[in-house]
Amino acid sequence: MTNDQAICIRAIDYSETSQVVTFFARQTGKVTVIAKGAKKPRWPFGGPIEVFSCGKMVFSDSGRDKLATLVEFEPLAGVADSSVLAGDIFVLNCCLFAAELVNVLTRDYDPHPGLFDSLLRFLRDTSQRKIPDANRANVLTRLVLFQLELLREIGLYPVLERCVNCGNSFSARWPEVYFSSSAKGLICRDCQGPFPDKIRLTQQGAKCLADLSAVAHRAKADTKSLASTEDRTIRQVEDILIRYITDTLGWPPKMAKYILNS
Helix, strand or coil: EEEEEEEEEEEEECCCEEEEEEEEECCCEEEEEEEECCCCCCCCCCCCCCCCEEEEEEEECCCCCCCCEEEEEEEEECCHHHHHHHHHHHEEEEEEEHHHHHHHHCEECCHHHHEEEHHHHHHHHHHHHCCCCCHHHHHHHHHHHHHHHHHCCCCCCCCCCCCCCCCEEECCEEEEEEECCCCCEEEEEEHCCCCCEEEEEEEEHHHHHHHHHHHHHHHHCCCCCCCCHHHHHHHHHHHHHHHHHHHHHHCCCCCHHHHHHC
16 A cells, blocks of 8 residues: 555546546656546545545555556645636636646656645645736746746756857847757757757747746736736747647647637
8 A cells, every 4th residue: 555645637537436537646656546436425535536636645556557546535625726726717727737747747656756846836826826816927927937847857957048059158148049949948049040940039038938036036926917028928938838848748738728828
């Protein structure tokens, strides 16, 4: 038997009474279990397991080539309020996107305690409305920070502080700045020629990517609204990250289209 703290990142019906649930567990990593009888009215663990549910789980693993069996799941109150998330479709979509990325970018039984903490913090902050007026730019800022933490944890963090080709440190004085998914980072004007997938960034977008402290500062902003230029900047950064993740996976994440088109 394995005991762990876990967040549900995917749940599908298996039968009239059971579910197949994918958890991201703090010490175990991603694990998919069968929750037998989860949909029965008197299931001892509180009914069907919902995406974003976080709690203490106990599961029995009969081998990596078979589904594990959920033995116990005790959800913790106040971690991710699904009723609040359901009331704001944009926030809900951002949380679903974060859960999808963890599911598709991490391997089974590959633990990342720091990433688990980041996901839990992201879900808690958004569901409990610590973001002023659910400002979309603030939500996106938190999503950007989470995505960068995810990429760092799985070893796919892009080069953002210098030109990945020539090695020159990024400077706000660069006349042009590009991002290339194939190069996995920033490209200066002199080096951009050989990279046909390059995307030109605004100076604000490049500075935002290169200076994560500025991004974190935005996440802590107390203002109820942000300037339209700042909103456009964080949207450009999110667009770059979605393109990078899409090229890394070889296909677009399902929830990506709902993030920038809302």
